[in-house]
Ligand SMILES: Nc1ncnc2c1ncn2[C@@H]1O[C@H](COP(=O)(O)OP(=O)(O)OP(=O)(O)O)[C@@H](O)[C@H]1O
């Protein structure tokens with residue numbers, strides 16, 4: 002290789018820490034206690050971060066902890082030579098729009114990697130279009146390509162039910178599902194599949210594809226958020242973008258949340274994010290109107306009451322929807338608020 | 340006589356574990372990994388067939404191993420090699436290539452000496468296998 006004219010130096014992707022694999026248990030010897038291993042593993046950090054970044058979602062976090070316990074026990078057993086098949090970790094996330102399914106799925110790759118269950122923390126997120134082809138012979142290579150890219154990590158199929166179109170018997174979705182099922186069964190240690198979607202459609206999908214259902218070991222349901230949680234999520238989102246409410250704005254936003262969450266087309270945390278985006282816009286407008294005032298860091302970061310109260314929600318409308326449409330029951334699809 | 344070429348060609352054939360490690364090394368360097376096969380073992384044969392497409396956006400060797408297994412299933416008795424292409428400016432060429440599958444029996448090569456003017460000898464290497472038509476060789 003000495004003959005290269007200018008060999009570029011390429012940084013090798015840093016090997017990430019695999020918490021569980023860091024602990025060396027002496028071969029064939031029983032460790033003191035599970036608590037000891039748990040403390041040493043760096044997994045508590047992972048959970049602390051999860052708690053910090055995601056408000057609420059107790060049942061979801063609980064399930065993740067259960068999975069972690071399983072993997073830790075599995076690891077200890079293996080060290081003692083008590084072999085067993087690696088557990089199946091394919092998962093299904095169901096819940097209403099904006100309840101954090103996609104967000105948690107994205108996290109899943111990091112968590113499972115830290116737990117030493119998968120080899121990379123890569124997550125490949127796909128929808129029907131990425132897997133299903135348009136003509137005969139198009140689907141298999143497409144699906145396989147995706148599967149290969151995701152191997153070693155997590156394949157996340159959002160709105161998985163669109164893979165399956167029972168009304169069209171020539172649909173190529175079935176072919177994609179077939180290939181997927183094969184890999185899910187035969188290469189369990191190469192790939193974790195997470196599917197997500199709305200509960201009712203997901204249930205229908207699983208009924209029509211029992212093979213799929215039986216390969217998914219963990220069904221996790223994402224509950225809707227309560228008003229207090231939504232407020233907290235809002236504040237967290239703001240803080241991440243270096244904004245904050247002043248006291249009155251906070252109270253106004255609490256009112257806003259209470260009204261908005263009972264209106265149609267409410268998409269949980271996503272509606273909160275959208276509301277905050279609009280508040281930021283109004284803040285910018287206000288700052289411009291007072292443009293002769295000297296700027297301070299304070300004024301640039303503070304959202305005031307007016308920015309919230311201006312919302313149409315306080316006048317019986319729904320933000321982000323054209324006048325007139327809002328009360329039409331079920332006129333929109335869940336998630337349309339994107 | 341086993342045909343040898345490419346990286347580690349003087350070592351025994353790579354084990355599955357070693358192949359994985361090599362592929363991982365390639366991906367860690369950002370190279371695209373290819374699977375190629377042929378039934379013409381001549382050292383000057385550069386026209387190997389490609390199995391599927393180059394794989395460049397993979398994080399883990401499992402995808403390559405899956406394709407390799409599929410290729411072996413179709414061509415259990417062919418030569419199969421893995422190569423990796425480096426697209427960075429200044430390289431833009433193969434960086435590594437190694438054999439990952441070979442026929443069960445390799446009859447070897449016939450060396451033909453052709454005496455020409457004076458006492459000059461020209462050498463020609465002919466794989467015994469290529470005396471048969473492609474597809475019927477191994
Ligand atoms: N518990 C939470 N804490 C903080 N932010 C959250 C939480 N849940 C969701 N979010 C935020 O809300 C937004 C929407 O979440 P996400 O996209 O994960 O919802 P989803 O369930 O996938 O929705 P859909 O079903 O419509 O695709 C994201 O910006 C996410 O960061």
Ligand SMILES: [Mg+2]
Pocket residue numbers: 102103159
């Ligand atoms: Mg989503």
